[in-house]
Amino acid sequence: MTQKAVISGDDPDRLLHEPARLRLLANLAVVRRADFTWLLQQTGLTRGNLSVQMSRLAEAELVTVEKMFRDNRPRTLYELTNKGRDALRQYKKNMHKILAVLPD
Amino acid sequence: MTQKAVISGDDPDRLLHEPARLRLLANLAVVRRADFTWLLQQTGLTRGNLSVQMSRLAEAELVTVEKMFRDNRPRTLYELTNKGRDALRQYKKNMHKILAVLPD
DNA sequence: ATCCTATAGTTTATACTATAAACTTATTTA
DNA sequence: TAAATAAGTTTATAGTATAAACTATAGGAT
Numbered sequence: 030m031t032q033k034a035v036i037s038g039d040d041p042d043r044l045l046h047e048p049a050r051l052r053l054l055a056n057l058a059v060v061r062r063a064d065f066t067w068l069l070q071q072t073g074l075t076r077g078n079l080s081v082q083m084s085r086l087a088e089a090e091l092v093t094v095e096k097m098f099r100d101n102r103p104r105t106l107y108e109l110t111n112k113g114r115d116a117l118r119q120y121k122k123n124m125h126k127i128l129a130v131l132p133d
Numbered sequence: 134m135t136q137k138a139v140i141s142g143d144d145p146d147r148l149l150h151e152p153a154r155l156r157l158l159a160n161l162a163v164v165r166r167a168d169f170t171w172l173l174q175q176t177g178l179t180r181g182n183l184s185v186q187m188s189r190l191a192e193a194e195l196v197t198v199e200k201m202f203r204d205n206r207p208r209t210l211y212e213l214t215n216k217g218r219d220a221l222r223q224y225k226k227n228m229h230k231i232l233a234v235l236p237d
Numbered sequence: 238a239t240c241c242t243a244t245a246g247t248t249t250a251t252a253c254t255a256t257a258a259a260c261t262t263a264t265t266t267a
Numbered sequence: 268t269a270a271a272t273a274a275g276t277t278t279a280t281a282g283t284a285t286a287a288a289c290t291a292t293a294g295g296a297t
Contacts, residue, residue: 035160035164035175036156036159036163036175040156041152043152043254046150046152047255048144048145048147048150049256051231052140052144052231054235055140055231055234055235056139056140058234059139059140059234060139065274066273066274069274071138071140074256075256075258076257076274076275076276077256077257077258077259077275077276077277078255078256078257079275080274080275080276080277082255082256084276101263101264101265102263102264102274103262103263103273103274103275104274105274105275114236117235117236118236120235121236121237124228124232125232127155127156127159128225128228128229128232130159130162130163131158131159131221131222131224132162132218132221132222132225133222133225147283151283151284153284153285169245169246173245179285179286179287180245180286181247181248181249181285181286181287181288182285182286183246184245184246184247184248185248185284186284188247205292205293205294206244206245206292206293207244207246207291207292208245209245209246238297239296239297240295240296240297241294241297242294242295242296243292243293244291244293244294245290245291245292246289246290246291247289247290247291248287248288248289248290249286249287249288250286250287250288251284251285251287252283252284252285252286253282253283253285254281254282254283254284255280255281255282256280256281257278257279257280257281258277258278258279258280259276259279260277261274261275261276261277262274262275262276263273263274264271264272264274265270265271265272265273266269266271266272267268267269267270267271
Protein backbone atom coordinates (compact mmCIF):
# COMPACT_ATOMS: atom_id res chain seq x y z
CA MET A 30 0.00 0.00 0.00
CA THR A 31 1.30 3.42 -0.92
CA GLN A 32 1.31 5.81 1.99
CA LYS A 33 -0.23 9.28 2.00
CA ALA A 34 2.34 12.05 2.04
CA VAL A 35 2.99 13.58 5.44
CA ILE A 36 2.81 17.07 3.96
CA SER A 37 -0.06 17.60 1.55
CA GLY A 38 -0.93 20.40 -0.83
CA ASP A 39 0.41 21.87 -4.03
CA ASP A 40 3.59 23.83 -4.36
CA PRO A 41 3.06 27.58 -4.40
CA ASP A 42 2.85 29.37 -7.72
CA ARG A 43 6.37 30.59 -8.34
CA LEU A 44 5.18 33.78 -9.98
CA LEU A 45 3.68 34.87 -6.69
CA HIS A 46 6.18 33.12 -4.47
CA GLU A 47 9.10 35.33 -5.42
CA PRO A 48 9.55 37.79 -2.51
CA ALA A 49 9.80 40.93 -4.65
CA ARG A 50 6.61 40.15 -6.55
CA LEU A 51 4.79 38.89 -3.50
CA ARG A 52 5.47 42.16 -1.73
CA LEU A 53 4.33 44.15 -4.73
CA LEU A 54 1.12 42.16 -4.96
CA ALA A 55 0.55 42.41 -1.23
CA ASN A 56 0.79 46.17 -1.51
CA LEU A 57 -1.71 46.19 -4.34
CA ALA A 58 -3.98 43.90 -2.38
CA VAL A 59 -4.07 46.49 0.35
CA VAL A 60 -4.33 49.75 -1.57
CA ARG A 61 -5.95 48.39 -4.71
CA ARG A 62 -4.25 50.91 -6.98
CA ALA A 63 -0.75 52.34 -6.89
CA ASP A 64 1.74 54.12 -9.07
CA PHE A 65 5.31 53.22 -9.93
CA THR A 66 6.95 55.69 -7.60
CA TRP A 67 4.86 54.77 -4.61
CA LEU A 68 5.61 51.07 -5.06
CA LEU A 69 9.25 51.96 -5.40
CA GLN A 70 9.20 53.64 -2.01
CA GLN A 71 7.21 50.90 -0.35
CA THR A 72 9.33 48.02 -1.56
CA GLY A 73 12.79 49.54 -1.80
CA LEU A 74 13.32 47.78 -5.12
CA THR A 75 15.36 49.40 -7.84
CA ARG A 76 13.43 50.94 -10.70
CA GLY A 77 14.69 48.32 -13.10
CA ASN A 78 13.65 45.46 -10.92
CA LEU A 79 10.26 47.00 -10.21
CA SER A 80 9.67 47.55 -13.90
CA VAL A 81 10.55 43.99 -14.81
CA GLN A 82 8.51 42.40 -12.05
CA MET A 83 5.42 44.46 -12.79
CA SER A 84 5.75 43.60 -16.46
CA ARG A 85 5.77 39.91 -15.61
CA LEU A 86 2.72 40.30 -13.44
CA ALA A 87 0.97 42.27 -16.15
CA GLU A 88 1.84 39.67 -18.76
CA ALA A 89 0.26 37.04 -16.54
CA GLU A 90 -2.77 39.32 -16.20
CA LEU A 91 -2.48 39.53 -12.45
CA VAL A 92 -2.30 43.31 -12.65
CA THR A 93 -3.31 45.96 -15.14
CA VAL A 94 -1.08 48.81 -16.19
CA GLU A 95 -2.31 52.27 -17.05
CA LYS A 96 0.07 54.86 -18.39
CA MET A 97 -0.77 58.54 -18.34
CA PHE A 98 0.71 61.98 -18.04
CA ARG A 99 0.35 64.24 -15.07
CA ASP A 100 2.06 67.62 -14.97
CA ASN A 101 3.89 66.72 -18.15
CA ARG A 102 5.42 63.70 -16.46
CA PRO A 103 4.70 60.08 -17.16
CA ARG A 104 2.78 58.27 -14.51
CA THR A 105 2.12 54.55 -14.40
CA LEU A 106 -0.70 53.10 -12.36
CA TYR A 107 -1.01 49.46 -11.43
CA GLU A 108 -4.07 47.65 -10.24
CA LEU A 109 -4.77 44.10 -9.15
CA THR A 110 -7.06 42.15 -11.46
CA ASN A 111 -9.66 39.66 -10.29
CA LYS A 112 -7.39 36.97 -11.60
CA GLY A 113 -4.60 38.42 -9.49
CA ARG A 114 -6.80 38.47 -6.43
CA ASP A 115 -7.78 34.86 -6.98
CA ALA A 116 -4.17 33.86 -7.44
CA LEU A 117 -3.30 35.51 -4.14
CA ARG A 118 -6.10 33.67 -2.39
CA GLN A 119 -4.88 30.35 -3.74
CA TYR A 120 -1.32 31.17 -2.83
CA LYS A 121 -2.32 32.02 0.69
CA LYS A 122 -4.17 28.74 1.04
CA ASN A 123 -1.25 26.68 -0.24
CA MET A 124 1.24 28.43 1.97
CA HIS A 125 -0.91 28.15 5.07
CA LYS A 126 -1.05 24.44 4.57
CA ILE A 127 2.67 24.04 4.68
CA LEU A 128 3.32 26.70 7.31
CA ALA A 129 0.85 24.91 9.55
CA VAL A 130 3.23 22.02 10.14
CA LEU A 131 6.20 24.23 10.98
CA PRO A 132 7.12 24.90 14.60
CA ASP A 133 5.93 28.16 16.22
CA MET B 134 7.93 63.16 6.56
CA THR B 135 8.73 59.68 5.34
CA GLN B 136 5.78 57.32 5.57
CA LYS B 137 5.81 53.90 7.20
CA ALA B 138 5.62 51.06 4.70
CA VAL B 139 2.18 49.56 4.23
CA ILE B 140 3.63 46.05 4.38
CA SER B 141 6.15 45.53 7.16
CA GLY B 142 8.52 42.71 7.95
CA ASP B 143 11.64 41.16 6.48
CA ASP B 144 11.80 39.17 3.31
CA PRO B 145 11.80 35.43 3.87
CA ASP B 146 15.11 33.60 3.96
CA ARG B 147 15.57 32.33 0.42
CA LEU B 148 17.24 29.15 1.56
CA LEU B 149 14.00 28.10 3.23
CA HIS B 150 11.69 29.85 0.82
CA GLU B 151 12.46 27.61 -2.12
CA PRO B 152 9.53 25.17 -2.42
CA ALA B 153 11.60 21.99 -2.73
CA ARG B 154 13.66 22.79 0.36
CA LEU B 155 10.72 24.12 2.31
CA ARG B 156 8.88 20.88 1.76
CA LEU B 157 11.90 18.85 2.79
CA LEU B 158 12.30 20.87 5.95
CA ALA B 159 8.61 20.67 6.70
CA ASN B 160 8.82 16.91 6.50
CA LEU B 161 11.77 16.88 8.85
CA ALA B 162 9.94 19.22 11.19
CA VAL B 163 7.18 16.66 11.45
CA VAL B 164 9.09 13.39 11.65
CA ARG B 165 12.33 14.74 13.11
CA ARG B 166 14.48 12.16 11.32
CA ALA B 167 14.20 10.68 7.86
CA ASP B 168 16.26 8.85 5.30
CA PHE B 169 16.96 9.69 1.69
CA THR B 170 14.50 7.22 0.20
CA TRP B 171 11.63 8.22 2.40
CA LEU B 172 12.10 11.91 1.59
CA LEU B 173 12.25 10.96 -2.05
CA GLN B 174 8.84 9.34 -1.84
CA GLN B 175 7.31 12.12 0.21
CA THR B 176 8.46 14.95 -2.03
CA GLY B 177 8.52 13.39 -5.47
CA LEU B 178 11.83 15.10 -6.17
CA THR B 179 14.44 13.43 -8.32
CA ARG B 180 17.36 11.86 -6.50
CA GLY B 181 19.74 14.44 -7.90
CA ASN B 182 17.65 17.33 -6.78
CA LEU B 183 17.08 15.86 -3.36
CA SER B 184 20.78 15.25 -2.92
CA VAL B 185 21.70 18.79 -3.89
CA GLN B 186 19.05 20.43 -1.75
CA MET B 187 19.90 18.43 1.34
CA SER B 188 23.57 19.24 0.84
CA ARG B 189 22.75 22.92 0.80
CA LEU B 190 20.73 22.60 3.95
CA ALA B 191 23.50 20.60 5.60
CA GLU B 192 26.09 23.16 4.60
CA ALA B 193 23.98 25.84 6.23
CA GLU B 194 23.75 23.61 9.29
CA LEU B 195 19.99 23.44 9.17
CA VAL B 196 20.14 19.65 9.02
CA THR B 197 22.65 16.98 9.97
CA VAL B 198 23.56 14.10 7.71
CA GLU B 199 24.45 10.66 8.93
CA LYS B 200 25.64 7.99 6.53
CA MET B 201 25.61 4.35 7.42
CA PHE B 202 25.19 0.87 6.02
CA ARG B 203 22.21 -1.35 6.60
CA ASP B 204 21.97 -4.78 4.97
CA ASN B 205 25.07 -3.92 2.97
CA ARG B 206 23.32 -0.92 1.45
CA PRO B 207 24.13 2.73 2.06
CA ARG B 208 21.59 4.61 4.08
CA THR B 209 21.54 8.33 4.67
CA LEU B 210 19.67 9.85 7.57
CA TYR B 211 18.78 13.51 7.88
CA GLU B 212 17.76 15.37 10.96
CA LEU B 213 16.74 18.94 11.66
CA THR B 214 19.18 20.89 13.83
CA ASN B 215 18.16 23.43 16.44
CA LYS B 216 19.38 26.07 14.08
CA GLY B 217 17.13 24.61 11.41
CA ARG B 218 14.19 24.61 13.74
CA ASP B 219 14.81 28.24 14.66
CA ALA B 220 15.11 29.19 11.02
CA LEU B 221 11.76 27.57 10.32
CA ARG B 222 10.17 29.47 13.19
CA GLN B 223 11.51 32.75 11.88
CA TYR B 224 10.42 31.92 8.36
CA LYS B 225 6.93 31.10 9.54
CA LYS B 226 6.71 34.43 11.37
CA ASN B 227 7.87 36.41 8.36
CA MET B 228 5.52 34.67 5.99
CA HIS B 229 2.54 35.02 8.25
CA LYS B 230 3.10 38.73 8.36
CA ILE B 231 2.81 39.09 4.63
CA LEU B 232 0.12 36.45 4.14
CA ALA B 233 -1.99 38.29 6.68
CA VAL B 234 -2.65 41.15 4.30
CA LEU B 235 -3.65 38.91 1.42
CA PRO B 236 -7.32 38.28 0.66
CA ASP B 237 -8.93 35.08 1.97
C1' DA C 238 33.22 -15.93 -14.33
C1' DT C 239 30.61 -12.23 -16.30
C1' DC C 240 26.53 -9.95 -17.58
C1' DC C 241 22.40 -7.69 -16.20
C1' DT C 242 19.47 -5.23 -13.09
C1' DA C 243 18.53 -2.72 -8.92
C1' DT C 244 19.72 0.38 -5.15
C1' DA C 245 21.45 4.62 -3.30
C1' DG C 246 23.39 8.35 -4.06
C1' DT C 247 26.62 12.38 -6.30
C1' DT C 248 28.34 15.37 -9.97
C1' DT C 249 27.79 18.29 -13.76
C1' DA C 250 25.43 20.68 -17.47
C1' DT C 251 21.63 23.44 -18.71
C1' DA C 252 18.03 26.35 -18.63
C1' DC C 253 15.82 29.81 -15.92
C1' DT C 254 15.39 33.90 -13.04
C1' DA C 255 16.25 37.78 -10.24
C1' DT C 256 18.56 41.87 -10.08
C1' DA C 257 21.32 45.93 -10.90
C1' DA C 258 23.67 48.71 -14.19
C1' DA C 259 23.31 51.14 -18.16
C1' DC C 260 20.40 53.40 -21.23
C1' DT C 261 16.28 56.34 -22.98
C1' DT C 262 13.31 60.20 -23.20
C1' DA C 263 11.49 64.26 -21.56
C1' DT C 264 11.57 68.33 -18.42
C1' DT C 265 13.14 71.74 -15.44
C1' DT C 266 16.72 74.75 -13.62
C1' DA C 267 21.15 77.27 -13.52
C1' DT D 268 22.95 75.31 -23.48
C1' DA D 269 24.61 72.47 -20.05
C1' DA D 270 23.52 70.02 -16.08
C1' DA D 271 20.40 67.84 -13.15
C1' DT D 272 16.04 65.40 -12.18
C1' DA D 273 12.23 62.29 -13.11
C1' DA D 274 10.21 58.11 -14.71
C1' DG D 275 10.76 54.23 -16.72
C1' DT D 276 12.85 50.28 -19.93
C1' DT D 277 16.42 47.27 -21.75
C1' DT D 278 20.33 44.32 -21.21
C1' DA D 279 23.99 41.92 -19.04
C1' DT D 280 25.32 39.10 -15.31
C1' DA D 281 25.39 36.35 -11.64
C1' DG D 282 22.98 32.95 -9.07
C1' DT D 283 19.83 28.89 -8.69
C1' DA D 284 16.95 24.94 -9.45
C1' DT D 285 16.66 20.88 -11.71
C1' DA D 286 17.31 16.79 -14.50
C1' DA D 287 20.50 13.97 -16.94
C1' DA D 288 24.48 11.53 -16.68
C1' DC D 289 27.55 9.22 -13.81
C1' DT D 290 29.62 6.26 -9.71
C1' DA D 291 29.72 2.48 -6.71
C1' DT D 292 28.10 -1.73 -4.69
C1' DA D 293 25.22 -5.91 -4.38
C1' DG D 294 22.48 -9.75 -5.96
C1' DG D 295 20.97 -12.84 -9.07
C1' DA D 296 20.82 -15.18 -13.83
C1' DT D 297 23.35 -17.77 -17.50
